[in-house]
Amino acid sequence: MGLFDIFKKKSSPLADYSLLGTDMHSHLLPGLDDGAPDMQASLKLIMDLHELGFRKFWCTPHIMSDFYKNDPSTILPALESVREAVKEQGIPVEVFAAAEYYVDEGFVKKLENEKLLTLGEKHLLFEVSYINAPENLSQVIFNMQLKGYRPIMAHPERYPFWYRDFEKYKTFRDSGVLMQVNMNSISGYYGPDARAIALKMIDEGIVDLLGTDCHHERHVEGLRRGLKEPAMRKLIEQTALFNASL
Ligand SMILES: [Fe+2]
Numbered sequence: 001m002g003l004f005d006i007f008k009k010k011s012s013p014l015a016d017y018s019l020l021g022t023d024m025h026s027h028l029l030p031g032l033d034d035g036a037p038d039m040q041a042s043l044k045l046i047m048d049l050h051e052l053g054f055r056k057f058w059c060t061p062h063i064m065s066d067f068y069k070n071d072p073s074t075i076l077p078a079l080e081s082v083r084e085a086v087k088e089q090g091i092p093v094e095v096f097a098a099a100e101y102y103v104d105e106g107f108v109k110k111l112e113n114e115k116l117l118t119l120g121e122k123h124l125l126f127e128v129s130y131i132n133a134p135e136n137l138s139q140v141i142f143n144m145q146l147k148g149y150r151p152i153m154a155h156p157e158r159y160p161f162w163y164r165d166f167e168k169y170k171t172f173r174d175s176g177v178l179m180q181v182n183m184n185s186i187s188g189y190y191g192p193d194a195r196a197i198a199l200k201m202i203d204e205g206i207v208d209l210l211g212t213d214c215h216h217e218r219h220v221e222g223l224r225r226g227l228k229e230p231a232m233r234k235l236i237e238q239t240a241l242f243n244a245s246l
Contacts, residue, residue, distance in 0.1 A: 013228045016053030017183075019236050022243040023049060024058045024119055025154060025180060025211025029078040029097065032061040033068045035215040042082055043089060048220045049212065050093050052227075058119050058246060059097045065106025072117060075099060100154055101126045103134050111143055119246050124149040125180070132161055141177060152178040152209060157185045157197040166200065173206050178242060180209040184219055186235075187226035202235050209242045210235065 026049075027035020028042050036042040046057065059082070061075055062068040079097040086095060099117040101107050103126055110116060118124050124144055128134055144151045153172060156179050162168045173179055184190065185198040201207050212223060226232050235241070 014233045014236065016051075016227065017223070017236070018053030018055070020210060020241070020243050021054065022056040022058070022246055023054045023212045023214070024152075024209055024243055024246045025060050025100065025125060025182070025213050026057055027059070027061060027100075027213070027215045028057060028095075029059045029061055029075065029082055032070055032074055032078055035061065039081065039085055041216075043085055043091075045214060045217070045220065046082075046086060046093060046095070047089075047091055048217070049214060049223075050091055052220070052223055054093065054212075056094045057096065059095065060100040060119075060125050061097070062102065063099045063107075063110075063117075064102040065104050070099065075117065098123075098125060103128045103137065103140055108140060108143075111140070111147060116149065118149065119152070122148060122150045123152055123178070123246060125152045125154055127154040128159065130159060133159065138175070141172070141175065145176060150176070150178065152180050154180055154211070155182045155185065155194075155213060157181055157194045157201060158190055160193065163193060163197060166197075169201065169206060170204075173208075178208040179206055180211050181207045182213045183210050183226050183232065184213065184222040186229050186232045187222045189219070189222040189225075199231050202231050202239075205239070207235060207239065207241070209246075 028045050030036050030039045030042045061070050063070045075097050083095055098119045141151050156169055181198050185194045188195045
């Protein structure tokens with residue numbers, strides 16, 4: 001291999017996301033939230049993501065007390081219908097479902113009284129408001145852990161109130177929270193600030209999981225652009241991400 005080949009190898013983009021294989025955060029189930037509106041849209045997104053190298057999906061519809069009142073009775077039948085449609089279409093992927101829980105008062109009650117939907121046996125995906133962090137978040141996270149869940153924070157890089165308090169991410173992670181960055185933050189889809197924080201998290205080695213958080217085709221386009229990002233390549237090729245174990 002000549003010098004030029006080495007250079008070429010280093011700078012060539014990712015061919016696809018097959019090394020990652022599993023998407024653990026997505027809104028692909030039809031008609032449940034602001035993701036895929038119907039089965040046709042679901043199947044198109046799944047086909048496009050499969051073309052990008054994904055073989056396994058965790059669909060994580062929003063659960064918000066005031067807005068998206070999902071629970072197992074809405075999510076599990078939608079999962080079954082997507083599984084049937086995927087089989088009918090012959091798309092070689094596996095589809096599972098959990099949820100993306102919005103931390104609010106309703107969540108605190110659910111956590112106390114119900115069995116929550118998890119990725120695998122115990123991984124619990126949660127998000128918080130983009131405006132301000134819940135004051136009692138550390139306590140709620142502790143309560144999740146007391147109940148036996150392993151919390152995953154969805155897209156920490158999208159919460160502006162922590163941008164000037166980067167240590168906060170490390171504190172959460174040190175307390176046992178897995179950090180899930182959105183792939184489209186790396187591609188700049190959510191703007192320069194989210195991108196800068198995502199890149200800093202990668203540099204500091206505090207990214208545990210990657211998710212597409214795919215709602216629609218514009219997100220798929222962002223993922224295509226993301227293949228060219230050196231940081232994406234570095235993260236996927238060189239970091240022991242947790243995706244494959246979910
Ligand atoms: Fe999401």
